[in-house]
Amino acid sequence: MKQITINTVIDVFDNVKELDPQVQKLMDEAIVARSNAYAPYSKFTVGCALMLENGEIIHGNNQENAAYPSGLCAERVAIFAAGANYPGVAIVRMAITASPVDDSFEKPVPPCGACRQSIAEYESRQDQPIEIFFMGASGTVARSGSLADLLPLIFDRNYL
Numbered sequence: 517m518k519q520i521t522i523n524t525v526i527d528v529f530d531n532v533k534e535l536d537p538q539v540q541k542l543m544d545e546a547i548v549a550r551s552n553a554y555a556p557y558s559k560f561t562v563g564c565a566l567m568l569e570n571g572e573i574i575h576g577n578n579q580e581n582a583a584y585p586s587g588l589c590a591e592r593v594a595i596f597a598a599g600a601n602y603p604g605v606a607i608v609r610m611a612i613t614a615s616p617v618d619d620s621f622e623k624p625v626p627p628c629g630a631c632r633q634s635i636a637e638y639e640s641r642q643d644q645p646i647e648i649f650f651m652g653a654s655g656t657v658a659r660s661g662s663l664a665d666l667l668p669l670i671f672d673r674n675y676l
């Protein structure tokens with residue numbers, strides 16, 4: 517038997533004000549996106565803002581549907597919009613904020629498993645990491661230098 521050890525490094529900031537001003541702006545954009553989320557069923561809103569290498573900022577928010585599997589998470593809304601409207605332009609970083617509609621959540625909320633897999637596809641496709649910042653409505657902000665930190669042993673095109 518052999519054992520594999522996987523180490524993940526996540527930076528944690530006490531609040532948004534500790535972030536670089538450019539990242540603060542991106543998180544502010546994610547907060548605005550969250551305010552426009554359509555979450556009448558879960559009452560849990562998520563906003564995402566992506567910064568592309570050309571300086572464009574793409575927004576996404578969760579879009580629910582009465583037929584639950586038909587909805588889409590904020591991260592995938594933003595990533596798919598970037599891929600559709602800016603093909604070939606790399607995603608540099610993303611900011612995510614999530615909370616119940618009462619804005620009471622202060623614990624960082626990372627992307628769900630399906631979003632992690634979608635982000636992994638784009639990170640692999642562009643062959644460069646995507647820096648990911650995530651938080652609740654306020655409070656602590658977590659930073660991952662790459663999706664690989666959040667989803668070790670990524671399944672990607674190299675397995676096909």
